[in-house]
Amino acid sequence: KQEVTQIPAALSVPEGENLVLNCSFTDSAIYNLQWFRQDPGKGLTSLLLIQSSQREQTSGRLNASLDKSSGRSTLYIAASQPGDSATYLCAVKAAGNKLTFGGGTRVLVKP
Amino acid sequence: DVKVTQSSRYLVKRTGEKVFLECVQDMDHENMFWYRQDPGLGLRLIYFSYDVKMKEKGDIPEGYSVSREKKERFSLILESASTNQTSMYLCASSLQQGAAYNSPLHFGNGTRLTVT
Numbered sequence: 001k002q003e004v005t006q007i008p009a010a011l012s013v014p015e016g017e018n019l020v021l022n023c024s025f026t027d028s029a030i031y032n033l034q035w036f037r038q039d040p041g042k043g044l045t046s047l048l049l050i051q052s053s054q055r056e057q058t059s060g061r062l063n064a065s066l067d068k069s070s071g072r073s074t075l076y077i078a079a080s081q082p083g084d085s086a087t088y089l090c091a092v093k094a095a096g097n098k099l100t101f102g103g104g105t106r107v108l109v110k111p
Numbered sequence: 112d113v114k115v116t117q118s119s120r121y122l123v124k125r126t127g128e129k130v131f132l133e134c135v136q137d138m139d140h141e142n143m144f145w146y147r148q149d150p151g152l153g154l155r156l157i158y159f160s161y162d163v164k165m166k167e168k169g170d171i172p173e174g175y176s177v178s179r180e181k182k183e184r185f186s187l188i189l190e191s192a193s194t195n196q197t198s199m200y201l202c203a204s205s206l207q208q209g210a211a212y213n214s215p216l217h218f219g220n221g222t223r224l225t226v227t
Contacts, residue, residue: 034215034216036218041221041223042220042221043115043117043201043218043219043220043221044201044203044216044218045218046215046216046217046218049215089154091154091216098156098159098169099156099216101153101154102153103151103153104153
C-alpha cells in the first residue's frame, strides 16, 4: 500500500528565505506527483504536477523535483513571502486513478 | 479556469438526519471525487465516479452513498448522519481516465459539516 510522508509537519521561516518542502513515497510505481496549496478553511489549489517521466517542473518561484527511484519529491519556493503561508500537500497517483496524499507541511513566512 | 463549486460552505445537522452535499464542475470533467479531511488523518477518499451513473468506493465508503445523474454534478449522501461524520468534505474533478493519469485534480472550497 502506498504511503506518502511529509516532514516536517510545520515550518517557520523569515521572509525572503527559500523554502524547501519534502515529500516521500514508498512505492515508486507512480504515474505522477502533484503539489497542492491549502489555505485555512479552504479547498486545495493545484500548484505543480510532475509526470513520472519528468525530473522537475517549474512555475514562477516554484520548482518541484521528482526522484522516483528514491521515492522523493521536493518543492522549492524561492524568496518566500508572507502570502506563501499555507499548508502544502503532495499526492501521488498510481494504478486505479487514486491519489494518495501526504499529511502536509504547514508553512509560516514571517515578515 | 476550472471551477468546482460546493453548494454549502458550512452545514449543521442533527444525528440521524439525511444529508446531501452537492458538487458541480464546469469543465466537462469525467472524473469526480469526494474526500473528507480530518486533523491528523489527512485526506481520505470516500467515493469517486468516472462517468454518469457510475460510482466506485474509495477507502472509507461506510455510511455514505453518492449520486451522479448528470456529468457535471456529483452528490454525496449521508444516509443517517452521525457525530463521527463531522468533518471537512472536499469535492474534486479531473479529466477522463485515459488523459487523467497526467491531469491535475481540481478541488472545490469544501463544506464544513457539523453533526450534533
